[in-house]
Amino acid sequence: MIELAKTKTQLDAEFESLYRTHLRDVYTYAYYRVGNHHDAEDLTEQTFLQAYRHFARAQQESDGRPLRPWLIRIAHNLAANHYRNRSRRPQSPLQDSESLAAAHSTEELVAGRDELARVLEAVKQLPEDRREALIMRFSLGMDNREIARALGRSDGATKVLIHRAIKQLEERMALAEGPA
Amino acid sequence: MSGPVEPLLERALAPIDPPADLSTRVMRRLEGIHDQATEELDGWELASMRDPRNWVRPAAALVVGTAAGAALVVLRVHQRRQAGGASPR
Numbered sequence: 001m002i003e004l005a006k007t008k009t010q011l012d013a014e015f016e017s018l019y020r021t022h023l024r025d026v027y028t029y030a031y032y033r034v035g036n037h038h039d040a041e042d043l044t045e046q047t048f049l050q051a052y053r054h055f056a057r058a059q060q061e062s063d064g065r066p067l068r069p070w071l072i073r074i075a076h077n078l079a080a081n082h083y084r085n086r087s088r089r090p091q092s093p094l095q096d097s098e099s100l101a102a103a104h105s106t107e108e109l110v111a112g113r114d115e116l117a118r119v120l121e122a123v124k125q126l127p128e129d130r131r132e133a134l135i136m137r138f139s140l141g142m143d144n145r146e147i148a149r150a151l152g153r154s155d156g157a158t159k160v161l162i163h164r165a166i167k168q169l170e171e172r173m174a175l176a177e178g179p180a
Numbered sequence: 181m182s183g184p185v186e187p188l189l190e191r192a193l194a195p196i197d198p199p200a201d202l203s204t205r206v207m208r209r210l211e212g213i214h215d216q217a218t219e220e221l222d223g224w225e226l227a228s229m230r231d232p233r234n235w236v237r238p239a240a241a242l243v244v245g246t247a248a249g250a251a252l253v254v255l256r257v258h259q260r261r262q263a264g265g266a267s268p269r
Contacts, residue, residue, distance in 0.1 A: 138189040138192075
């Protein structure tokens with residue numbers, strides 16, 4: 001019984017650490033997925049509540065690997081359910097200039113608003129899986145292996161996905177700029 | 181295009197800090213779920229145990245309430261540490 005209580009205490013401490021370390025990651029992902037702070041907060045809450053329920057099993061199955069991809073996958077699935085249930089299109093911040101202002105400092109916006117707006121416009125036009133991979137890579141700093149686990153793909157397929165996303169983005173931006 | 185797209189992507193898709201009171205809101209949400217689960221258990225009459233079809237809801241309430249209650253404790257500790265000046269990351 002004492003051993004069981006100790007295990008529970010350890011689990012709680014580890015969950016707290018997970019929460020503390022990845023709150024911003026989950027919130028950032030949620031925000032770029034749902035496009036507004038209210039729904040992003042709701043999605044973040046739901047993600048951590050669900051994570052807590054399955055934390056012990058996830059730890060056992062992770063075999064020592066980082067749990068961030070698992071957390072992001074939970075958020076990914078909850079976001080998919082969010083849209084399925086409400087039958088509405090995402091208000092992606094990539095489509096919203098106010099969200100751009102919220103995500104960047106005033107100096108950045110003054111210095112490079114056009115440039116950032118062009119990138120966001122190009123990202124917005126990518127297929128969903130490519131866009132998600134770019135959010136995981138550039139917002140969360142996840143490597144290929146982490147992204148692969150979050151998306152449920154192989155490492156190789158993920159590498160190709162990101163490569164193609166960046167290539168397509170460059171092509172779109174070049175096209176938008178016109179001939180030199 | 182003037183340069184590689186990766187640095188632009190890093191700026192355009194910058195991480196976003198959650199609102200400072202998000203932890204409090206998470207706690208309230210967990211408290212709500214915990215209270216709801218407790219009420220569910222309180223209202224569960226012993227007689228209903230005779231019918232196995234009635235076991236599912238209270239059992240689910242127990243699971244949800246326990247998880248939410250425990251998560252609540254964890255996050256309260258986290259909030260106390262933050263209030264004490266500990267770095268969140």
